Structures are given as structure tokens and as C-alpha cells.
Amino acid sequence: MSGNVGLLLACGFLAGAIIGSFLALVAERLPQGRPVVGGRSQCDACGRTLGPLELIPLFSVLVLRGRCRGCGAAIPAFTWIMELLAGVVGLLAALLARTPVDLVWAVFGWLLLLLAALDLRHYWLPQRLTALLALTGVAALFITRGDVAASLIGGAAGFLGLEAVRVGYRLLRGREGIGGGDPLLLGGIGLWMGWQALPFVMVVASLVGFALIALWKLRGVEVGAATRVPLGACLAIAAIGVWAAAARVPIVPLALLYAS
Template sequence: MTDLRHGRSRKGQGGAVLPGSGIAGGLILACGFLAGTIAGSFMALVAARLPLRRTIVGGRSQCDTCGRILGPLELVPIASFLALRGRCRGCSAAIPASTWVMELLAGIVGLLAVLLARTPADLVWAVFGWLLLLLAALDLRHYWLPQRLTALLAFTGIVALFITRGDVAASLAGGAAGFLGLEAVRIGYRLLRGREGIGGGDPLLLGGIGVWMGWQALPFVLIVGSLAGFGLIVIWKLRGADVGPATRLPLGACLAIAAIAVWAAAARAPIVPLALL
């Protein structure tokens, strides 16, 4: 990754080098995707149960409609959904498509983490992507960014900072700038308009993103996130939705998807130095 502030490479020249080539490289990539689908299966479970305050780690997986305990072959990410044609084997109730979508997206994140890694330590970026996918799913469905998850994002960013020997100053500045900047906008909007315009979880989310990516990446995340929000509004309008000034927009989801996109772009072509690379 080229550090634009110093004009030099921090971990060598060129693109990612971890996967290699040939059969071994293909196996490494496949493992990255498989690990991602497994993580996505767990995240889909969390996204479904957390809003209902149901236990996440306790008990065996079961059909939400008939309560039948699922067998091992029914828990294989993506493949089980396809084999069962999207329906429970016991009661034929539809399995939420969000399950395989989350598994697929998390698999892609795992694949990207392997493709973009320059050293094994850089694989920790997969955790960044997976947490953002989970937060995006909760914000899209419930307009909710649980504080425990945004705190986990920031905490894992600090842990990853030491694993990858990243830029401590840029990371801490990114966390502070992300949270304080958006929090100031949130408070200012409330004082001027007399109502909430930005949720309390959004500044915490941007702060966590800043810890992982550094302050230099935040403008790119905000720009891409704004474009994502505009695109979402266009989609809603095309589908006939009544969109107006009071329409709620999942800002957190837009920022999360933008952060994944900026990470992938910056890791592949150094448009901005990332704190952990």
C-alpha cells in the first residue's frame, strides 16, 4: 500500500501477493470464500435473533415456523438453501432469502480479504467487512445500529491495528474524527430543525470505520456513502415509493457498504492510505 503522505510503499509494490497461483492459490481463495459463508450464516442468525432479543449462541438451529431442529446437512451455507429450494423440509415454510444473501456477501468479503492481503496479518480485514455487513443488514431492516456491535467494530479495529502494525496515530484520529464529526452534525441538525435527523448509532459506526481505516479514508467513505444513499432513493422512487424530506434513510447501511468499497479499492490501488495497511 503506497502511503500518499510519504510517497513510499509500506508493504511492497504492486497488488496483493498472498494467494499465489495454481492449485494452491485456488485452494486458498476457496477457503477464504468458504470461511466467509460460514461467518455469513452466523451473521444471518444474529441479524434475525438480535432484534427479537432471542439467544444467539445457545440452543440448536431450528425452523422459525415449525420449530423442527435442523440437521447438519440443512446448515451448509448456500448449498442447503439451493438443495431445499428455499423451503423447510418439515413444514415447507419459505426460508428467508436474506440468509443465503448474507452468506454469499460474506463469502465475497472473505474472498476479497484473501485476494487483497499482502501478508497473513491482513486477513483480519475480513472481520471488518463481516461486521459491516451485519450492521448494514440490521440498519436496512430495523434502522438500528446496536451499540454493542459498533463498539465491537471499534475494538476489533484497535486489536487489528496491533496485529498488522498499522498507523496508530491515523487510526485514533480516524476514530475521533469519524465519531465527533458526525455527532456534531447530528446535534446541529437537531438544534436547527427541532427533530432528529441522524441516529445516535451512525456517529459510533463512522468512528469504528475511522479506527480501522484512518482519518484519510473518511472523506472517501462519506462521498461513496452519499452516492449509495442517493442510489437507494432512486431505487425507491422507481419502485413507486413516496419519498420525501421525512423519509428515513438507512445512513448506517450506506456508510457500511461504502467503507467496504473504499477498503477494496484502496487495497487494490492505493488511492488513499489505510491505517492498517
Template sequence: MWVTAFGVLGAVIGSFLATIAIRWPQGRSVKYGRSACDGCNRTLRGSELVPLLSWLVARGRCRTCGARIDPLHPLIEAGCAAVGMIAALVAPAPVALAGAAFGWLLLVLAVMDARDFWLPDPLVAALALVAIAGAGVAPPGWVERAIGGAGGFALLWAIATFYRRWRGREGLGGGDPKLFGAIGLALGWRMLPAVLLVAGLIGLGWVAFQRLRGRAMAADDALPLGTLLAIAAYPAWLLMIGLRA
């Protein structure tokens, strides 16, 4: 029941986060107005807003105009449900909630960086606040978190500055150091090398996959580092909690 409750909560939160990931890059408000079809702008009823189930019943299309519902909706809802359930499986209630919130925000940030190369400051700040709040219920301690936050930001900021002066162009987005700092606040400094290593390996794996598909990447092609860091950070949290349980 506890794991199921976290899964349901994750799906509900995922519904809101999916709206943010879709609307915000388009300049559409996520604060005001009722949910509506992106095709015909018909206001959706409550029965059409049940996470995952409504999408399945509607077969992924608006029942009025037939426009396809953005698949990000069910994907983020399912992803957030999975994040919540996994957190509940590995940790007790307060720790699980802190970890689930950490994972939910990482998920939406990963999606937004992958689609739009954008890590909104308010979401990164929310991640940092969740990390700080989690210090009261879960390891690591305040000192380790503080070093992780400052060190994570400083490391990527220094790399970005060096690259910009060396090559005369941007090599990292402005949100990447902030995101890595927020991850450091959540995991502490000891986990940051592993997160950076895993993120790099995932990036290399993606490049290799593209080559196998016959789509060679140029040296100046961009990869969403924030997405790679987010993908690596949540398993690192699970491992950390498991090792210290």
C-alpha cells in the same frame, strides 16, 4: 486454495451472522438453543445447516412444514463468502483476515440498519476491536487510526446535535456516529471524506431510483446512513490496501 478457504470461512461465519441479523431484532436469543425452523420450530440437523448448500438442496423451504427460509440466510452467507475471498485476493494472510473480519461485521450491520434501523452497540464495538487489532498487521498507523476514530465519531455527533437543535427532531440515529468512528479506526482519517462522499452518492442514487419507480420520498423519510457507510467502507479498505501494497 487460500482464496477458497477464506470463502468457506466467510460462508460459515455468515451463517452465524445471518442468525444474529434475523433473531436479534425479534428479541430472540442468539446464544442459546439449537437452530430451528422459524415456521414449525423443528430442530435442524447438522446436514441442514451447511451454508448455502443446505438452502439450495431444500429449495429455500423447510422440508417438514414447507415454510420459506428467510432469504437473508443465503444472501448473508454468500456475501460473507465473497468478502472473504476478495480480501484473500488483495492481501496476504494476516492482513486479509483483518480485512475480512472488518467486511463481515460491516455486512451484518448494513443489513440490520437497512431492515430495522438498528446498529447494535455490541456489534459496533466488535467492529472497533477488529479495527484496533488490525493495526498490528495492516496500514494505516496508530496515530492516523486514532484521529480517524475520534474524528469520525465527533463529526457525525456534531451534525446530529446541530440538526436536533435546529429542527427539533432527530436527524441521525445514535449508532451512526459510533459506526463512523469504528470505520475511522479501521481506515484512518484520510479515507473518511471519501467514505462519507461515496455513502452520500449511494443515498442520492437510491432516492433517484425510487423516483424512477414512481415512489417519491418526502423530506422527512429516513435513509439508513449506517448501511450507506458500511457499503462505502469495505471498498475503501480494499482501495487503501491496494494502494499501499
């Protein structure tokens, strides 16, 4: 590996880790209705305002040994896990980029990571974020000069296909089986990746869902017909996995999202 390539990958990971710190903040504050921009970061346990040296992604948690410098409370694992995974996404974008404009794909991975975290933790896919995924997909299509037909068909097929399943289930069973944000999410994925990727995303999402259920059972959680499975998180993780498969990059670290 040449020095330039190594530097690019390191920069991709570092940029991702910085973005991941912000994504963790958004994932914590958005469900609480708190503003995601503005305000100083504080320790959740003692409320002490954190200093600059305590806010360096990944590095700070290592230096502080995972505990607040003031009260000694454990730093939530979710924060550094999001930093690590976002760093991996940034590295992946740098690894797959054939031209500088291809680095825009990092936005795709970071948005999916945030949506997966929100769905795993709160069973919630905010419409503003699924819409942002779709809008950035359209923008990336023109930035990278991608296949317009494949992307537009992918967006329509992803949304309409899953929406039809959602409506059909509700009519047959008389209750909701799929959340309204899931079709929007799959439509956004289709816009980014094109219709050709959707079958692979669906298959991998099913495998992720089965793995999640198996993990619940191993933990002693009772699983039945009424058990809620975060389909959006499965789709988001699957999309990142299909994207990563282009470079044969392992995606095992994504399991850390659930562990957090």
C-alpha cells in the same frame, strides 16, 4: 493463479459463508431480544428442528431448492444472501492480504455487513456492535502494525465530525436527523481505515443513499423530507466498497442486502 492462491481464496469464501450463517442468525435474533448463542436452528414456518445437512451454508439451500424439507415453506432469502456476502468478504480479505495477519480485515467486513443488515431492516445500530467495531479496529492496528496516528485521527474525526452534524441538526431543526449510532460507526470505520479514507467513504455513502432513494421511487414508495434513510447501512456499504476498491473488486452483490 497458482494453486496455493486459489486454495486460499476458496478457504476465505468458505470461512466467510460459515460466518455469514451466524451473522444471519444474529441479525434475526438480536432485534427480538433472543440469545444469539445456544438453541437449535428451526424452520420459521413449522418450527421443526433443522438437521446438520440442512445447515450447510449455501449448499443446503441449493439442494433443498430454497424450501424447508418438512413443510415446503420458502427458506428466507436473507439467510443465504448473508452467507453469500460474508463469503465475498472472506474472499476479499484473502485477496487483499499481503501477510497472514492481514486476514484480520475479514472481521472488519463481517461486522460492517451485520451492521448494514440491522440498519436496513430495523434502522438500528446496536452500541455493543459499533463498540466492537472500534475495539477490533484498535486491536487490528497493533496486530498489523498499522499507522497509529492515522487510525486514531480517523477514529476521532469520524466520530466527532458526524456527531457535530447530528447535534447541529437537532439544534437547528428541533428534531433528530441522524441516529446516535451513526457517529460511533463512522468512528469505528476511521479507526480501521485511517482518516485518509473517510472522505471517500462519505462520498460513496452519499451515492449509496441516493441509489437507495431512487430504488424506493422505482418501487413506488413515497419519498419526502421525513423519509428515514439508513445512514449507517450506507456508511457500512461504502466502507466495504472503498476497501474493495483497493483490489478493484465489484461490490454489486451488496445490493442483495436491500433485496432481502
